[in-house]
Amino acid sequence: MANFILRKAEPKDVSDILRLIKELAKFEEMEDQVILTEKDLLEDGFGDHPFYHCIVAEVSKQHQSADGHVIVGFAMYYFTYDPWIGKLLYLEDFYVMKEFRGFGIGSEILKKLSQTAVRTRCSSMHFIVAEWNKPSIDFYKRRGASDLSLEEGWRLFKIDKQNLLKMTDEE
Amino acid sequence: MDFTIRAATLEDCKDISRMILELAEYEKVPDQVKITQRDLEQDGFSKNPFFHGIIAEVPEHHKSREGHTKVGYSLYFYTYSSWKGRAVYMEDLYVMPEFRGKGIGKALMSKVSQLGLAAGCTQLNFTVLDWNKSSLDFYLKQGCWDVTSDLGYHCMRCEGDALEHLAQGDL
Numbered sequence: 001m002a003n004f005i006l007r008k009a010e011p012k013d014v015s016d017i018l019r020l021i022k023e024l025a026k027f028e029e030m031e032d033q034v035i036l037t038e039k040d041l042l043e044d045g046f047g048d049h050p051f052y053h054c055i056v057a058e059v060s061k062q063h064q065s066a067d068g069h070v071i072v073g074f075a076m077y078y079f080t081y082d083p084w085i086g087k088l089l090y091l092e093d094f095y096v097m098k099e100f101r102g103f104g105i106g107s108e109i110l111k112k113l114s115q116t117a118v119r120t121r122c123s124s125m126h127f128i129v130a131e132w133n134k135p136s137i138d139f140y141k142r143r144g145a146s147d148l149s150l151e152e153g154w155r156l157f158k159i160d161k162q163n164l165l166k167m168t169d170e171e
Numbered sequence: 172m173d174f175t176i177r178a179a180t181l182e183d184c185k186d187i188s189r190m191i192l193e194l195a196e197y198e199k200v201p202d203q204v205k206i207t208q209r210d211l212e213q214d215g216f217s218k219n220p221f222f223h224g225i226i227a228e229v230p231e232h233h234k235s236r237e238g239h240t241k242v243g244y245s246l247y248f249y250t251y252s253s254w255k256g257r258a259v260y261m262e263d264l265y266v267m268p269e270f271r272g273k274g275i276g277k278a279l280m281s282k283v284s285q286l287g288l289a290a291g292c293t294q295l296n297f298t299v300l301d302w303n304k305s306s307l308d309f310y311l312k313q314g315c316w317d318v319t320s321d322l323g324y325h326c327m328r329c330e331g332d333a334l335e336h337l338a339q340g341d342l
Contacts, residue, residue, distance in 0.1 A: 021254070033255070036252075036256050115338045155320065157318060159313065161288070
């Protein structure tokens with residue numbers, strides 16, 4: 001197969017990024033949860049203080065997907081902070097289209113992210129995985145990732161907008 | 172009891188550092204704190220801060236047994252959900268034991284929510300240790316839900332040698 005390149009996402013990529021976000025969400029059976037729009041991605045990723053960073057994997061036109069796409073994988077990440085150890089790189093989304101798997105694209109993306117983490121002096125890369133997603137868990141564990149929920153008992157919590165408003169009203 | 176909630180400043184880093192250690196001791200892992208007061212000053216108060224802080228302060232006549240008036244804090248930063256967009260992550264929330272039960276924790280969390288909503292965030296995320304029953308109960312009462320329990324999401328981490336190997340492309 002195909003050569004591919006990895007590069008920083010540009011504003012013109014937001015349509016493909018949203019397409020891939022939705023494909024990943026569909027795989028997680030959460031497609032209806034995606035309310036993000038191209039406009040949000042544009043504003044939030046390419047202004048003065050971006051909320052996220054993105055890498056995309058691109059193939060040449062002759063190797064485009066069955067649907068005619070050349071952007072075939074992506075990773076969305078941002079920097080977080082642990083008051084005990086400092087800066088961290090948080091991997092929000094990481095996905096390669098099914099027909100382009102097995103060619104090392106995922107491994108290269110992860111390598112690039114790790115290089116970014118090391119270069120920016122992050123102590124660690126964090127992300128979440130659904131416990132039923134065995135192939136992904138194995139992929140990450142093979143690369144030395146540890147499961148903090150299992151090993152240290154961390155549980156991820158969330159408060160949605162409705163309850164956030166309620167909390168601020170009660171003041 | 173009177174208390175004020177305000178944004179943290181550079182001068183607060185000494186007390187934030189003290190309270191980070193107290194929180195780590197409460198979580199039974201004080202030896203894991205590598206970040207110093209100086210790191211906090213650099214990482215939180217330079218041009219592109221990696222986190223933001225809120226402080227709870229009491230008047231002089233209510234100071235702690237050891238003479239502290241800064242009795243609680245929260246550290247937070249902005250993140251991004253590929254489904255919903257802008258989000259706020261509450262990394263630490265802590266109130267000194269002798270000042271608990273007075274609504275300070277709730278007020279700190281409410282402030283983070285207000286700031287998050289003002290910045291266009293639709294969710295507040297954080298993690299809690301599974302043995303921390305009093306905190307779990309407090310958060311569930313605020314309308315939070317446990318994403319790890321309900322959706323099976325596990326928090327994963329890749330650090331140290333594993334991160335270095337990943338960056339070098341070793342498997």
